[in-house]
Amino acid sequence: MVSQVFATASALGMATREAVRAGLDRVLPGGTIPLRIDEVTERWLGDALGLPPGALTSVQVLDAHSGTAARARIAVKSESGDIPAHLFVKLPPSNYLQHVLMNVFGLGLHEILAYRALGEQPPVRVPKCYVAQSDRFRRRTVLVLEDLSATARFRTVVDTVTRAEAEAVIDALADLHAAFWDTDRFAGDLRPLATRTTADIRLGDLIRRRFLAEITGHSADLVPAEMRRQCRIFYQRSADIDAFWAAQPRTLIHADPHLGNLFFTDDGPGFLDWQIATAGAGIRDVAYFATASVEPGLLRTIERDLVRRYVSRLEAAGVAVDGERLWTLYRAAITEFYLAAVCTAEAGDRMQPFEVSRVGVERAVAGVAAHDSFEVLTTLIEGARG
Secondary structure (H helix, E strand, C coil): CHHHHHHHHHHHHHHHHHHHHHHHHHHHHCCCCCCCCCCCCCHHHHCCCCCCCCCEEEEEEEEEEECCCEEEEEEEEECCCCCCCEEEEEEECCCCCHHHHHHCCCCCHHHHHHHHHHCCCCECCCCCEEEEEEEEECCCCEEEEEEECCCECCCCCCCCCHHHHHHHHHHHHHHHHHCCCCCHHCCCCHHHCCCCHHHHHHHHHHHHHHCCCCCCCCCHHHCHHHHHCCCHHHHHHHHHHHHHHHHCCCCECCCCHHHEEEEEECEEEEECCCCCEEECCCHHHHHHHHHHHHCCCHHHHHHHHHHHHHHHHHHHHCCCCCCCHHHHHHHHHHHHHHHHHHHHCCHHHHHHHHHHHHHHHHHHHHHHHHHHHHHHHHHHHHHCCC
């Protein structure tokens, strides 16, 4: 009890500290990284790109919006032929509460680390990264990325994929996971992606309790009463769940690979928005993507084959795995998307429009019901405790 009280105090203290930090950052001048898109000037961008003074002659904002991060497309005029005419910029969100959320959970820093980890020759398609910078004092981050608007096709969360598209995404996830399977880098430069503080964990529990103890939002009618009870395991036994997943082989996972965070080209799918990238069990990405992005009727007919395909792709890359074990883990990992979908819906339209989050809850509930996923997860963590 004492340790839980201390953890709660630490979590609330951390959240308060970051709220103050974000507030001060928005009113105090200075900082090496732009806070708003109008601060992405010719001089700043030229310096960030390593260009000589005066090499950029114009920076024009083409369009901009803000959610969990502020995003903008810009047109650039340059005397250097190496700089594209259009770029994509990500900055801290314009909304104060979203800014606090980014600071609390280190979303910007996680994305910076992910792009640095993926490197110049990433194992999956991602936008080319030109600038990835962070200011640890202010906790600002900035990314300058390739603008894909003219070359890629995008979907929304309410869309679905074909079987062939699902298979292509599964192949890409296997390639990503194989490249980082049990890497020593999680004890080195990628350590922040593999560790969470006591305050981080406790704050997560508090948020889950807030949204899952009583599900009353606009999508509550979609969640069966028994499933509402079962999902409280996310905060009642979070330590056991974390310990179970931490005991599985780890790799770099995207952790939020729904259709809104993917793009498609003639050469195959790619991944956007690495804000919650982390070290984890690769099958969690597979279950999350499939449940979120494949219409449930189709998914029920192909999901076993998708997991087999994932296993075969890993084995072809030299990663030895147990296919039946991964199928069981897949069934349990469906709860990860359920957690994200229901919490997003319970947060209201601050996170997603109602029509979008409702589709997510529908798909999550269908997946959990089809596989009795909370029961599978409970059995696994009980077995892990011995």
